[in-house]
Amino acid sequence: MPRGRPRKIEPEDALKAAMRCFWSKGYEATSMSDLVAATGMAKPGIYANFGDKEQLYQRALGHYVEELYHPIVEELATPGTSLRQDLRQALEKILHSIKGSGLPMGCFVLNSTFECREGAPAIGQRLQELNMERRDAFLRRLLRARDEGDLPASADPEPLANYFAGQSAALSVMAQSGLPLKDLEAMIEVSLTVLPAGSGETGNP
Amino acid sequence: MPRGRPRKIEPEDALKAAMRCFWSKGYEATSMSDLVAATGMAKPGIYANFGDKEQLYQRALGHYVEELYHPIVEELATPGTSLRQDLRQALEKILHSIKGSGLPMGCFVLNSTFECREGAPAIGQRLQELNMERRDAFLRRLLRARDEGDLPASADPEPLANYFAGQSAALSVMAQSGLPLKDLEAMIEVSLTVLPAGSGETGNP
DNA sequence: CTATTAAAATACCAATCGGTACTTAAATAG
């Protein structure tokens, strides 16, 4: 056991709580008092463990990326079955991470991208990178499909990757606008029809 | 001429300035001091003319909707040439309203939709309506196309309308992520390929 | 001129903001 007074809450638990806070309310709308209430850690403890509000925000975003964003993005790029089926599963996964579970609504990266449209260039650049990582994951999967003949050589993978990367925002905004889950899933099926025939089985059997 | 001391700035000009402020920085990040600086109207004048900060925000959003959002949404639903060409022009128009001009970046309605993901239910419901108005405009155009035979009777207009309504968010987030204009226009061409053949001339001549 | 009207401008309010210095509590080492 360590030497001094035992800690009430583990810093990692506090970080998780702070993440949910920033995720659901955004950076500006989250006050230090909110963070104190959410983490259960007193203010001086927060500053001692994480630095100031902006540093904590970056740590929270980093935790989200490691724990939730990267896993989905990476799984998205890996083999699976056919191209169409893999893209369908990827968009479904993104959709359920947007709507389902007890987690705050939407994607933390997308939410932050829209909040930080000007101002702090440091976090803004990081967010551009993260959105591009999602795009690149789609691109990798599409390039592989072209190599394997799952995507015709005539198809250009880059515009397709940009397009699919954008679909998460499309799903997010329509979810926020109140569309029921079945309509959001129908959106996914529509978005998959941009794939040339022969990229896997059809979506409407 | 009116009776008392002449006004320094017209309330409508102040409203325009406030709109740009909220539009570019968001509700939370915009302070009354910012609004005073942007409008040139002293704080008591703002409260006298518009009420409190939240009321001013709603007025600013209303002004945006009347002046910029509704015109684009309505033009989107009206005849034109072929379905594909009309949708292309609509998405191009949305894209250039997102990127071009000297106006703040992005769409005020989309930005607000992402900022207000929980909290004030009043403005949140209004934003849902506005997003649905965009969707409904796409739907009207698609229904007309189906009646005119420009869209096959086998195609289901509703999922297509939801899909196209989402594309503005897709364009917005990829623009924010640093994609150059030509790549964004290529995204539009990809998104149009969900239309069945024979909905107007092809996008790749 | 004076009275009146309406807006601008100054000054101020309590509350909250992000951030810190300081004290207290709870553990171990000797």
Place this chain on the structure above:
DNA sequence: CTATTTAAGTACCGATTGGTATTTTAATAG
């Protein structure tokens, strides 16, 4: 037991927040 270490908890800081009461300025009406 006392000394030491580490974190929790309290109290406070100046600055800024959203919001007003009050005064001053500039016009017209008589």
